[in-house]
Amino acid sequence: MTTGDAPVHATAEPDLAALRRRLIAMRQELVADLGIDIEGGTLALLGSVNSAVAAIEAELVIEADPADRAIVSDDGEAILLTVYAADRRAAAATLTPHGAVRLAGRLITAASRILATGQ
Numbered sequence: 001m002t003t004g005d006a007p008v009h010a011t012a013e014p015d016l017a018a019l020r021r022r023l024i025a026m027r028q029e030l031v032a033d034l035g036i037d038i039e040g041g042t043l044a045l046l047g048s049v050n051s052a053v054a055a056i057e058a059e060l061v062i063e064a065d066p067a068d069r070a071i072v073s074d075d076g077e078a079i080l081l082t083v084y085a086a087d088r089r090a091a092a093a094t095l096t097p098h099g100a101v102r103l104a105g106r107l108i109t110a111a112s113r114i115l116a117t118g119q
Contacts, residue, residue: 020056
């Protein structure tokens with residue numbers, strides 16, 4: 001339909017999971033490039049890609065209370081734990097698989113102790 005106005009385009013919701021997968025693949029390539037040569041542009045792009053992945057992961061778990069939100073992601077080699085505070089600050093840590101298992105055990109022990117006291 002042409003009315004002299006600009007054409008109206010339907011916008012579809014982005015496939016955030018697919019976009020996340022593409023960004024993680026890009027991150028893997030950037031990290032591999034750093035093993036060859038460290039360049040400022042590559043480092044800046046890597047930081048931007050990591051920020052984009054974290055933002056997408058935050059959107060994929062929107063039903064969680066921000067004060068209680070922790071997102072775990074992996075690229076097949078390392079595990080990234082991102083924790084979000086109520087004031088929207090975030091902290092991230094990269095874990096080895098063994099480190100992730102140790103942390104999971106400690107979290108379960110701490111939560112069990114608190115739940116046992118009825119809090």
